[in-house]
Amino acid sequence: MNRILVVEDEQRIAQFVRKGLRAHGFQPTVVDDGTAALQHALTGGYELMVLDLGLPGIDGFEVLSRLRDAGSAMPVIILSAKDSITDRVAGLQGGADDYMSKPFGFEELLARIRLRLREPAGRAGGGVAEPVLERRGLRLDAQARRVTVDGREVELSAREFALAEVFLRHPGQVLSREQLLSMVWGYDFDPGSNVVEVYVRYLRRKVGAERVETVRGAGYRLV
């Protein structure tokens, strides 16, 4: 079982990430300030850290820099509301392995965590998913972030990719708008928003309309 250190001072997000990770077989520990984050991280008892930047005490950038100075190579995924290019670059140059901005969808965070846990030795542990998902010629390589339809490569945006991945992980299953909203867009979206409909339309245009079926009154299904 993979032990994940989640550093997040916003309760709502911390709970959301903890719950999701537990549901997928991980063992998350949540801390809510930079000093505790560093103490936990330096024990070496975690396989990965999800790190917020805006933290009480020492901030996420400082946690990361002290961690790397101490020689730790633990994978770090920054999860931050700061989404400027400057912050991204600073995070990645500071030794983060990945950077996700809030609001985020849990499925995307999960995909990135799994990806980082597979590197560099390709070690497979609990909760690690198959990197390639396929259904009737629709093929998604989560590691390479590539999607092909009958061997032809299609360009998907990050959201379209996440949506395709959710469908491929639940083939034949009807997924409601609310489920898709929480899996792809996360906790932060207005349930009245039509963003799901819009993105299903985009996805159909790219992978073939017949692949994603509308189940009236219930949701959508990957055929």
Ligand code: CA
């Ligand atoms: Ca924060």
